[in-house]
Amino acid sequence: MRYAHTTIMVSDIEESIEFYQAVTGLELKCKFMTDQEDKLLAFLADKDGGTEIELIQDFRQKPQHGSGISLGFAVKNIEAYLEKIRSMGYETTDIISPNIRTQFFFVNDPDGIKIQLIEQI
Numbered sequence: 001m002r003y004a005h006t007t008i009m010v011s012d013i014e015e016s017i018e019f020y021q022a023v024t025g026l027e028l029k030c031k032f033m034t035d036q037e038d039k040l041l042a043f044l045a046d047k048d049g050g051t052e053i054e055l056i057q058d059f060r061q062k063p064q065h066g067s068g069i070s071l072g073f074a075v076k077n078i079e080a081y082l083e084k085i086r087s088m089g090y091e092t093t094d095i096i097s098p099n100i101r102t103q104f105f106f107v108n109d110p111d112g113i114k115i116q117l118i119e120q121i
Contacts, residue, residue: 009063
């Protein structure tokens with residue numbers, strides 16, 4: 001068994017696709033409407049296929065997000081990445097360093113899901 005993907009319910013799939021492509025570097029793998037035409041789905045993945053997320057926009061209901069959940073993405077050069085994300089107009093936390101080998105910051109996706117960008121030193 002292997003972990004397949006994380007599903008995120010979104011309110012605007014196009015805005016969310018743009019966010020995840022810009023912030024995480026994930027690429028759009030496919031996008032399609034369900035047979036009932038009540039949901040629009042998109043899968044984004046990294047080039048190796050090791051990280052994959054599924055975005056779902058349900059036209060019948062707004063998403064209800066839980067608290068205490070974040071998605072973590074490993075990056076190199078946390079300072080440069082923080083500057084890049086801020087230059088795109090996204091609000092972030094400052095860099096947090098809980099120990100000498102770890103640094104990270106958070107940015108919220110368009111629906112308020114916390115995205116953690118982390119560098120292991």
